[in-house]
Amino acid sequence: MRLVVAVATLAMLTTADIGQSAGDAKSFVPGRLWDGKTPDFRGIWQVRDTAYLNIEGHAAERGIAASKSIVVDPPDGKIPYKPEALVARQEHYRTRATADPSVRCYQAGVPRATYLATPLQILQSPGNFAIVYQENHAFRVFHPDTRPHFDNTDWWMGDTRYHWEGDTLVADVVAQTDEAWLDQSGNFHSTDVHIVERYQMTGADALEYEARIEDPVVYRRPWTLRTVLYRVKQPGARIVEDECLEDANGVRHHIAPTDPRNLLKSDYTRWKR
Amino acid sequence: MMRRCLPFAVFVTATLCVFAQSALPRLPDGHPDLQGLWMKSAGGFQGLFIGSLDGTNFAAGGRGGRGAGRGPAVPEYPYTPEAAAERADRLRRGYEDPEAHCHLPGVPRALDQPGGLYPVQIIQDEKSVALLHEAMHDVRIIPTDNSAHPRNYWAWDGDSRGRWEGDTLVVDVSNFNGRTWLDMAANFVDENERVVERFSLVDRDTIQYEATITDPTVFVRPVQMRFTLKRVPAEQQILEYSCLEGERSLQHYTAEDGGKKRREQ
Numbered sequence: 001m002r003l004v005v006a007v008a009t010l011a012m013l014t015t016a017d018i019g020q021s022a023g024d025a026k027s028f029v030p031g032r033l034w035d036g037k038t039p040d041f042r043g044i045w046q047v048r049d050t051a052y053l054n055i056e057g058h059a060a061e062r063g064i065a066a067s068k069s070i071v072v073d074p075p076d077g078k079i080p081y082k083p084e085a086l087v088a089r090q091e092h093y094r095t096r097a098t099a100d101p102s103v104r105c106y107q108a109g110v111p112r113a114t115y116l117a118t119p120l121q122i123l124q125s126p127g128n129f130a131i132v133y134q135e136n137h138a139f140r141v142f143h144p145d146t147r148p149h150f151d152n153t154d155w156w157m158g159d160t161r162y163h164w165e166g167d168t169l170v171a172d173v174v175a176q177t178d179e180a181w182l183d184q185s186g187n188f189h190s191t192d193v194h195i196v197e198r199y200q201m202t203g204a205d206a207l208e209y210e211a212r213i214e215d216p217v218v219y220r221r222p223w224t225l226r227t228v229l230y231r232v233k234q235p236g237a238r239i240v241e242d243e244c245l246e247d248a249n250g251v252r253h254h255i256a257p258t259d260p261r262n263l264l265k266s267d268y269t270r271w272k273r
Numbered sequence: 274m275m276r277r278c279l280p281f282a283v284f285v286t287a288t289l290c291v292f293a294q295s296a297l298p299r300l301p302d303g304h305p306d307l308q309g310l311w312m313k314s315a316g317g318f319q320g321l322f323i324g325s326l327d328g329t330n331f332a333a334g335g336r337g338g339r340g341a342g343r344g345p346a347v348p349e350y351p352y353t354p355e356a357a358a359e360r361a362d363r364l365r366r367g368y369e370d371p372e373a374h375c376h377l378p379g380v381p382r383a384l385d386q387p388g389g390l391y392p393v394q395i396i397q398d399e400k401s402v403a404l405l406h407e408a409m410h411d412v413r414i415i416p417t418d419n420s421a422h423p424r425n426y427w428a429w430d431g432d433s434r435g436r437w438e439g440d441t442l443v444v445d446v447s448n449f450n451g452r453t454w455l456d457m458a459a460n461f462v463d464e465n466e467r468v469v470e471r472f473s474l475v476d477r478d479t480i481q482y483e484a485t486i487t488d489p490t491v492f493v494r495p496v497q498m499r500f501t502l503k504r505v506p507a508e509q510q511i512l513e514y515s516c517l518e519g520e521r522s523l524q525h526y527t528a529e530d531g532g533k534k535r536r537e538q
Contacts, residue, residue: 034301042398106518107410121414123396123403125300125308130396130405137377137412139405141394141511155513179518239414241428243377244517257450263427264451266463266490 035126045229046119054185073224092186105244107138107156109180151175190217205231311502363459375516377429379453381484442472478504
């Protein structure tokens with residue numbers, strides 16, 4: 001009896017494992033664009049977890065729910081840093097309140113932009129694919145990988161080339177600055193980072209995102225993170241403008257367009273200040 | 274296009290004109306396909322204005338701007354007396370130009386960038402026309418779904434709602450936050466600005482752009498702007514601007530203190 005339970009448990013574990021693996025052939029078939037061919041990923045999407053705080057997982061903090069690691073490989077959920085890189089990461093963590101480029105309203109980079117606490121919108125038409133990220137109005141135009149990377153400089157959002165593997169969009173990303181972080185905890189990469197992203201709809205309102213991250217300068221081996229974006233379905237939902245304003249000390253703060261502080265009213269006393 | 278064709282159409286080339294119109298690329302919904310990578314034609318920092326010109330364009334002329342001498346002159350904006358005084362005051366503080374601080378440019382400045390420098394990528398479907406600007410990595414996703422402007426929303430780029438009038442995309446822009454300038458020369462608008470833009474694909478490789486700006490607390494009559502966008506060859510691509518992340522713009526402003534100090538650093 002005990003053996004049966006053990007076998008059954010093992011079988012369940014194995015099933016669960018397969019269910020989470022990237023190679024799993026998902027059964028969902030997305031709709032098509034008007035060319036009748038291209039999978040239709042259009043819409044506003046957002047993650048529902050708080051991995052933006054720390055992709056390796058974190059305990060709950062005031063106002064922020066706990067999160068499991070979204071690192072799926074290695075299996076321990078830890079980024080396989082080289083020892084000296086881990087030291088740099090810990091230094092980032094100590095100084096994150098000011099050192100995080102996000103604090104200065106910089107574009108988030110790849111893959112960080114994907115799992116922020118703010119939504120993104122996929123724009124698509126036959127032959128065109130772009131993602132607009134609400135945070136700091138960053139965007140990426142995905143170019144077909146029939147042409148080589150434009151990688152003679154370092155961008156915040158990298159240079160992206162893509163192709164379709166069935167209904168999965170596979171994107172190759174290089175040319176990113178080493179100033180970008182992977183989350184609010186100071187996880188990072190160098191300018192040598194090479195990312196392979198996979199976007200796959202696993203339901204009408206679920207978009208699985210996977211990034212395989214390779215960077216021989218910083219990591220002992222390539223590693224992979226995986227998360228799920230959900231369709232934002234509120235009526236009238238849209239990407240709103242996100243711009244930072246400087247305060248009196250020159251420090252920038254995100255001010256939502258719905259915040260009256262963003263409105264500068266025209267009165268002539270103000271003009272004559 | 275129609276107007277230009279008509280006199281000829283009566284006599285000779287009716288079929289040619291019809292052909293030219295039907296040859297516009299279109300989406301399945303029948304509307305002109307504005308998609309592609311576009312660039313404002315070379316010139317100064319201002320569009321070609323309809324109206325009287327006073328020739329004080331220090332951005333495109335006189336004061337060592339990049340397009341010195343080649344751009345069209347700045348128009349004499351029809352300011353109210355108070356706004357004219359404000360503009361003169363701001364002109365002395367050119368380094369306050371919000372774009373020099375990497376803020377979103379607003380409308381129509383989003384498109385009225387230095388000609389030949391910053392392209393815009395257009396992606397379009399049956400529900401929206403999206404403008405992805407290289408400059409300031411500015412994004413405008415313009416719904417064409419008869420939706421209304423929101424309330425209690427004040428943005429640098431305002432809120433854009435589009436509709437098709439025949440083959441012309443007409444965009445109504447309001448909900449501005451009152452912080453934007455129209456150009457480097459301190460011409461400005463406030464939160465009462467309203468813009469009607471017209472995008473007309475006149476041939477496969479040309480978009481005629483028109484903007485009519487009204488702002489009753491700044492201008493005594495509407496201001497009109499018009500310029501063309503030309504298609505950029507497909508092998509080119511939009512690049513990243515990342516202004517804020519590597520701010521270098523303020524040093525180009527030669528106002529007494531701001532510019533010089535920064536250059537000496």
